[in-house]
Amino acid sequence: MVQLSELKVGTELRYVYGPVTRDGIIKYAFASGDRNNIHTNDEFAEKMGLKGVIAHGLYSLGMVARCLGEIASDKGKVVKLSGQMRGMVRPGDEWIITLTVKKINGDLVDFDFVEESKTLIKIEKDGVVIKKYEAEERGWVSEKDIAQNLIKTEEVAEGILHYRLRTAIPGTATIKMV
Amino acid sequence: MGLTSEEEKQSEQYQIFIGKQLNKSIHRVKGKNMVEFAEALGDTNPKYVKIGMTADGKPDYSTIIAHPSYPNCFTVDAAFDIVNWKYPLKEGETEARKLITNYGKVLHTAQSYDYTKAEVPIQHGQKLYSTGYLEKAYIQKGRLWLQSHIDTHTKDGKLVVQTKVMVVIREGGF
Structure with missing residues (x-):
């Protein structure tokens, strides 16, 4: 684990959490008190035009706070966290958080961060789709995603995995060393 | 914000809400x-979850601090007071028209926590009071954007955190 005192301007740290589950979203809804049905009820979320439930934006931002807490350990505390929720995160997605040390000023360490969501779409083998994930079944990937070149591929044991990688939350944070 | 002249015109009717106070919310x-x-965040960092035990065998929560994003628990209540707001x-x-007509169309779009002016940390047993006001209201790309500023204090007025909450109301919700 990286030590807070070892950080330098430009140091990049990467954390991967997930996958997001419906149970996890419900647990967060109860723990935070935000029980809006767009997060907990697929049928309601569909009526709201969302193609199924979405994770709370603050749940995703909370994951950034989680890795900041790890970085701070008992040598620092998170004093600022700010994020813009730009991309919806859904069940099955992974959170990929990349933090970059922007500035170190005395006992304050400033970060820029980008939280991305990785959405599994399908696995192909020899040009044939052998596995479809919920994102493919429910149409969560849009033409816009394709046009913006957000669809990526990687080799996995079963074949070629197609997934979408897009920004969920960009933002800034500050840890104060104690 | 970079609004077009048409968006600026559309935003005018919302300016009456700027500065309007949110209802004070209380959180124990x-x-x-x-x-x-x-734990809901999957965060098992001992500083947030490892509770102690008192001499008489009861949980001792003085050993833990609040997760940095824990203020979500009270800012959500405070910020969502705007759901009940009505036009004069x-x-x-x-009957006065509602500002937000469909709660299901409300999405969080930004949030910030600022502890730099905090006088005391968030601890078990505190009674916290969140007060705030609407800071920004505008139409952009067919959506209504509302930003609130919320200060949270202890009973004796000590600041614990300052929060900004931005929500967007999609078409059909305002």
Whole structure:
């Protein structure tokens, strides 16, 4: 684990959490008190035009706070966290958080961060789709995603995995060393 | 914000809400909830979840601190007061129009926590008071954007955190 005192301007740290589950979203809804049905009820979320439930934006931002807490350990505390929720995160997605040390000023360490969501779409083998994930079944990937070149591929044991990688939350944070 | 002239015109009707106070919300901090919140994020960092034990065998929550994003638990209540806001009653109207007509169309779009001016940390047993006001309201790309500023204090007025909450109301919700 990286030590807070070892950080330098430009140091990049990467954390991967997930996958997001419906149970996890419900647990967060109860723990935070935000029980809006767009997060907990697929049928309601569909009526709201969302193609199924979405994770709370603050749940995703909370994951950034989680890795900041790890970085701070008992040598620092998170004093600022700010994020813009730009991309919806859904069940099955992974959170990929990349933090970059922007500035170190005395006992304050400033970060820029980008939280991305990785959405599994399908696995192909020899040009044939052998596995479809919920994102493919429910149409969560849009033409816009394709046009913006957000669809990526990687080799996995079963074949070629197609997934979408897009920004969920960009933002800034500050840890104060104690 | 970079609004077009048309968006600026559309935003005018919302300016009456700028500065309007949010209802004060009260939150009792319970150690058990602090632990559940951290665990809901999958965060097992001992500083958030490892509770002690008192001499008489009861949980001792003085050993833990609140997760940095724990203020979600009380800012959500405070910020969502705007869901109940109404326009001033116009002549001929019997019922004032609601600012937000469909709660299901509300999405969080940004949030910030600032502890730099905090005088005390968030701890088990505190009674916290969140007060705030609407800071920004505008139309952009067919959506209504509302930003609130919320300060949270202890009973004796000590600041624990400052929060900004931006929500967007999609078409059909305002």
